[in-house]
Structure formats: C-alpha cells, structure tokens
Amino acid sequence: MSFSRGGPGSDSVDGLSKRAVGDGGDPLPAGFRLDSSRSARSDEVDTLVAEADYQADANRSFLSRLYTGTGAFEIVGHRKRWYLVTGVILGICLLSMVVRGFTFGIDFEGGTQVSIPATSASVSVDRVEKVFAQTLGGGPETVQSAGSGAAKTIQVRTEHLNEAQASRVMDALAAEFAPELTRADVSSSDVSSTWGAEITRKMVIALIVFLVIVTIYIAIRFDKEMATASLASLFFDVIVTAGVYSLVGFEVSPATVIGLLTILGFSIYDTVVVFDKVEENTRSFMKTYRRTYAEQANLAVNQTLMRSINTTVISVLPIIALMVVAVWMLGVGTLQDLALIQLVGVVVGTFSSVFLATPMLVSLKERNTEIAAHTKKVLTRRTRPGAGEPVPADRTGGRHAAAGVGSGAGVETGAARPTGKRRRSR
Incomplete structure (x- = not known):
C-alpha cells in the first residue's frame, strides 16, 4: 500500500477530518493522504483511520479522564449488568413496601x-x-x-x-x-381522620398532576424511545425513593410529599441533560460508519458524567447541612422527613439518568431496523481482513461476537475501541 504527500489542502482521509494527525502511532503520518490509484484497499484504511483517530488517553489519570469526558467508561456496553442491578434494587424496595408498608404521620391517619x-x-x-x-x-x-x-x-x-x-x-x-x-x-x-383523608387525597392529586405534566413535556420534547426511557427512569426514582423510606421506617408527613415532588423535578432535569447530549452525538451518525448508536450514546454519557456528579454534590451538600444543623444540632426532628427523601431522591435520580435511562434508550433504539442494520455494517467493516480493528466479544454487551481479524494495515490486534479522545501530536 502506498501514500502520496499532500499539501495544506490535502483531501480528507476519513471523510470527517482534513488529515490524520497523530503521535507516531496513527496509520498515516501528518500531511499524507491515500493514493486511491495505488491502493486496492482504501476502504479498509479509511475505516482504520476513522477508528484510530479516537482513543482514550491512557496517560491521563482517572480523575482527569473523568473531568474531560474522555474516560471511555463503558456504561452502555454493560447495560445488562445495570439492568440486573436496577432489578434487584426495585425488587427490594417493592418487597419492603408490601411487607413493611409505611409509617403515616398524624396528618394522614388522624x-x-x-x-x-x-x-x-x-x-x-x-x-x-x-x-x-x-x-x-x-x-x-x-x-x-x-x-x-x-x-x-x-x-x-x-x-x-x-x-x-x-x-x-x-x-x-x-x-x-x-x-x-x-x-x-x-x-x-x-x-380527625377526615382531615387525614383530605390530606392524603390532596397528596395523590398533586403527584398525579405532576406526573401528567411531566409526561406531556417529555412526549413533546423527545422521540418515542427517549420518552419511554425517561418515564421508566422517573418511575424507578419514585419506587426506589418510596422503598428506601419504607425500609428506614421514617414517618410519612406532608414534608415528605413536598420533598418527593422536588426530587422528581431534579431527576427529570438530569435525564434531559444527558439525552440532549445523546441527541447531539447521534444527529448524523447514520451518514458514516464510524461508530454505532450505542457507542455514540456511551460517549454522551461520558461527556456529561462529570456534570451529573457536580450537580449531585452541589445538591447533596445543603441537604446534609439541613440534616446536621436542623435535625441533630437544633433538634428539629420534623425536618428529617424532608431531608431524607431529598437525599435519597437526588442520588437515585442521578443513578437512573446514567445507568438506566441511557442504556434503556439504546436497547429501544436497536430495535429499529435501520439502526440495527447500521450497527451491523459498522461491526462488519471493523472485522474485515486488514481493517485492523478487532471487535472484542463484549463491545456491544455480548450481542456480537468477534470474528477473525487479519493484520492488514499493520496495526496490532487488540487496538482500542473509539472512545471520544482525539489523539494529537505533542
């Protein structure tokens, strides 16, 4: 295979960037382009350059990769694992609500x-x-x-x-x-019990109105798959927060209901932030065969992960202050109901937006025939002899097994999968 020297106006190698600039490990040196007249396998090299151009920087620390969004933390690819975790959490919470029930305060029961x-x-x-x-x-x-x-x-x-x-x-x-x-x-x-029944009725009405408004907003804001994943994440937050309250045995008071409505709004906000990034990353992914939908969605999660963590920490700090100052130091025991449900809700809301909503979105999207065909073509191109990009058995959550990969362009087998970090010369 041969290459020809290109000037400042060199043609695109991968269809997305002007030149493959690397640190010595890239397939093409800076300033070179493919000479299609002397290469019978330009298609394979095109795929190779596109894949090798995005790799995690192993020289960076864990916190640095987390902060820059290039940590290549595999979340979507391990979605079956997260489905199992969320299933276990849901089972425990539902069992507690059925067996232990709730301790309703005097405002509800009289x-x-x-x-x-x-x-x-x-x-x-x-x-x-x-x-x-x-x-x-x-x-x-x-x-x-x-x-x-x-x-x-x-x-x-x-x-x-x-x-x-x-x-x-x-x-x-x-x-x-x-x-x-x-x-x-x-x-x-x-x-009186009549007053308690009235409070209960108003609580249920407030929760239903909130869920209806949120459902309408999500249905307008997102497509069908995103709306379904968002609502599933929201109901997960409601059940788990209520289940934890049942496990702890704290008294359910009007403050509890107020706290629940507050944290549900936080959960929706975090999910919308992540899905906005997913939409941005997948807007034109069907036009190239660089990555699958799952990989683009996983990149979006990595890019918003630090933001989710920062938002959670900032939200949790005043809640902890409320518990320490108001409950333990000042002895205002009635505020522990509000503090606990907000603390649990914020943590659960962040977990669901990252580890449940996005993986579920990918699972729903992959049922689309066009996206499924695109994923299959991307993986097929990577496994062609000479493509130089072997497919690990678990790169798509175990759905696609790797085939034999030849040496082709001279890149070692076991090359890193695309992760979102553009390697640059130093």
Whole structure:
C-alpha cells in the first residue's frame, strides 16, 4: 500500500477530518493522504483511520479522564449488568413496601399529639415513652424531640385518644416530671381522620398532576424511545425513593410529599441533560460508519458524567447541612422527613439518568431496523481482513461476537475501541 504527500489542502482521509494527525502511532503520518490509484484497499484504511483517530488517553489519570469526558467508561456496553442491578434494587424496595408498608404521620391517619416542654434535662424521650406506655398499657406511635433551648419540646403522636385517656396521660406526665412541669405545661391536640383523608387525597392529586405534566413535556420534547426511557427512569426514582423510606421506617408527613415532588423535578432535569447530549452525538451518525448508536450514546454519557456528579454534590451538600444543623444540632426532628427523601431522591435520580435511562434508550433504539442494520455494517467493516480493528466479544454487551481479524494495515490486534479522545501530536 502506498501514500502520496499532500499539501495544506490535502483531501480528507476519513471523510470527517482534513488529515490524520497523530503521535507516531496513527496509520498515516501528518500531511499524507491515500493514493486511491495505488491502493486496492482504501476502504479498509479509511475505516482504520476513522477508528484510530479516537482513543482514550491512557496517560491521563482517572480523575482527569473523568473531568474531560474522555474516560471511555463503558456504561452502555454493560447495560445488562445495570439492568440486573436496577432489578434487584426495585425488587427490594417493592418487597419492603408490601411487607413493611409505611409509617403515616398524624396528618394522614388522624390521631392525638401530646406536647411536653423539654427545658429540663430530666425530660427525655425514653422517660416520656415509658410513662405513656405505663399509663395506657401500650406505647405511642412516635416520640420525637423538636426545637432547641427554651423552645425544645417532646412530641408524642398516637392513635386517637378520648378525653379521659388524654387527661390520664397528661396527669401522669405532669406527676413524673414535677416540679419542673405542671399540668398546664402539658398540652394535647387532635387531628380527625377526615382531615387525614383530605390530606392524603390532596397528596395523590398533586403527584398525579405532576406526573401528567411531566409526561406531556417529555412526549413533546423527545422521540418515542427517549420518552419511554425517561418515564421508566422517573418511575424507578419514585419506587426506589418510596422503598428506601419504607425500609428506614421514617414517618410519612406532608414534608415528605413536598420533598418527593422536588426530587422528581431534579431527576427529570438530569435525564434531559444527558439525552440532549445523546441527541447531539447521534444527529448524523447514520451518514458514516464510524461508530454505532450505542457507542455514540456511551460517549454522551461520558461527556456529561462529570456534570451529573457536580450537580449531585452541589445538591447533596445543603441537604446534609439541613440534616446536621436542623435535625441533630437544633433538634428539629420534623425536618428529617424532608431531608431524607431529598437525599435519597437526588442520588437515585442521578443513578437512573446514567445507568438506566441511557442504556434503556439504546436497547429501544436497536430495535429499529435501520439502526440495527447500521450497527451491523459498522461491526462488519471493523472485522474485515486488514481493517485492523478487532471487535472484542463484549463491545456491544455480548450481542456480537468477534470474528477473525487479519493484520492488514499493520496495526496490532487488540487496538482500542473509539472512545471520544482525539489523539494529537505533542
């Protein structure tokens, strides 16, 4: 095979770049072009140059490759593994919701709340719970502290108590903590089951309205496959967040519902960011045989991975601050419901947009006959004798096995797959 020297206006070698500029390992030196009149295998070399022009820079550190988006982290190619992981997570969460259920707060189920000032060190959650159990013969549903300093209180929530039962409990608490507390310091309030049912109804309506609006937006914004993958990711976030809440056993309150709606918006945002990059990378991929749809989508995930991580960290930091300052330092126990669901939702939303939404999108796209034919042609060109680009058995998630590859253009077998890093001379 021979090459001819090209000047500044040299023809394109791979159809996408003016010249194959490399560091000595590229098939063509800088400034050379193919001489089709003296080459019977220019098609194979064209494929070789196109593939060798994009490789991961192994000399960079892990963090550097992650930051630049050229780490070649194989996510889409291992999508069966991620399907298994998400399936296990979903199974655990669904099982917890069926077996353990949820601990609904007084705002949803109705009941009685007794409040005791905790200005004295002798007034503690354990002692309050013990007095309550001894007085009525059974423990309350929840006992938690709220506030700090002179405003600190201990709140006891239980099923509805009649007037006589509530009076007995308040008398017993006043006697237990006398003289620091008097009967007038202990108070009780009731929330009817009708009010709880109304709150539940409004919660369900708010969730349904949100999902309907999001579904309409996604249907308009994306094509059929992207919309399906986005909605699957969204419902995964809802189920897993609710499942974790069931596993932990935290009380479901109105703050929980507010937090859920908040993190669902975050999940949609992260998925839209990733899919925007996928659309950009795959806009004209059918016009060349450089990469498959799966490889372009995997490149998009790599290019947005650092952004997803940064967004998650920035979102999680104030939530952790809320848990540390408000819950542990100030003792506002009611805020732990909001903090937990937001923390879980942000992490789960990032996971689903990277490891579920994009792999599922690729699986759905590969059912398209045109994309499937394009993928087959790309892989066939790489396995031609002399193409110099062997196909590892797992490069497409195990769907395509590698055939025998010859030496052809003189490039060693086992060459790296295209990953998104353009090698340049140094």
